[in-house]
Amino acid sequence: MSDPLIHPSAVIEPGARIDPTAQVGPFCVIGPDVQIGPGVILKSHVVVTGHTEIGDDTVVFSFSVIGEVPQDLKFKGEASRLVIGKRNRIREHVTMNGGTEGGGGVTRIGDDGLFMAGCHVAHDAHIGDRVIVVNSAAVAGHCVLEDDVIVGGLAGIHQFVRIGRGAIIGAVTMVTNDVIPFGLVQAPRGELDGLNLVGLKRRGVSRADITALRAAFQMLAQGEGTFHDRAERLGKETDSDYVREIVDFVMGDSDRSFLTPR
Structure with a gap:
């Protein structure tokens, strides 16, 4: 606790592995099975728990809860992991849950993502690289978001849905079926309305x-x-x-x- 990069008010349970170059801000809580990589920054009041790995140079902002147990009634306390890649930006009040036995036991986040304030990534989701999930959007359990996907604010992605590479989901849209790569989805009940030409x-x-x-x-x-x-x-x-x-x-x-x- 004398490490100058770890604030003295942080609570770090025995067993947690924190790289010497990582920064842990005031009032953070880190569980015993957490692994935090080089250059990671946890702002104040961040909770990281469960069997969670956070990759290099990721920044987690205040009041995020990372690695808590799945919000799934079938979860019975089995082994559950959350693996977060490198250089992600996880903004305020984001929640990301570990996996379940029925989904392989692992939730995976790729590299270089931006997860804006209040968004949620549920159990067993697999998120690719350079994905953007905008404020208050929710990605349900077992979803797959491939590289370069953008999910608009207040959107909801139904469980088991796959969204192909480079697709974009409009704001306030409910997506209940798979979306082809490079697709453009709009309307309250998501409709495939064209291609993501701007992104291409x-x-x-x-x-x-x-x-x-x-x-x-x-x-x-x-x-x-x-x-x-x-x-x-x-x-x-x-x-x-x-x-x-x-x-x-x-x-x-x-x-x-x-x-x-x-």
Whole structure:
């Protein structure tokens, strides 16, 4: 407790592993099974508990509760982990829970994410890199958010939903089905309303690939057969890696159906 980077009012239980370069602010509480990596900063009044790992250079802001037990009635105290990657920004009042036996026992957060004030990541969710979850949005249990996803403020992601890479979810939107990569979802009961063209352009995707994605979206929206049939046919016709990513996503295993183009 004499470490100048650990405030004397912090409560750190025996067994916690804190890198010498990490900073622990006033009135933080750190449990015995917590591992905090190099350069991590915990602002004041942060609670980190459970079997939780926080990766390098992550900053956790005041009143966040990280690693508490799942909000799941099936949880019976089994081994449960939360693994947070590097360089994340976890803002005020964020909650992130550990996993459950039924979901593999681990909740995973990637690198370089931004989790804005009051948002929630539930048990067994898998969050990719560079994901943004905006204020007061909630990601339910067993969800998968791939890299570069943005979830708007006050949005809700239903349990077991997958959201493909580069998709964007509008504010105050409830998403109950899977979202294809690069999709744009809007409306109170989420509707697949197009492609995240702004995000594609910002990431430097070529004009040719964007044109291919637009054509693919139209085929998925208006082609013959079921949504799955259209995607399968699209996979046989495309030479775009971006379109192929959508096809592979649709053909992958899922516990939900898909949001389909209007």
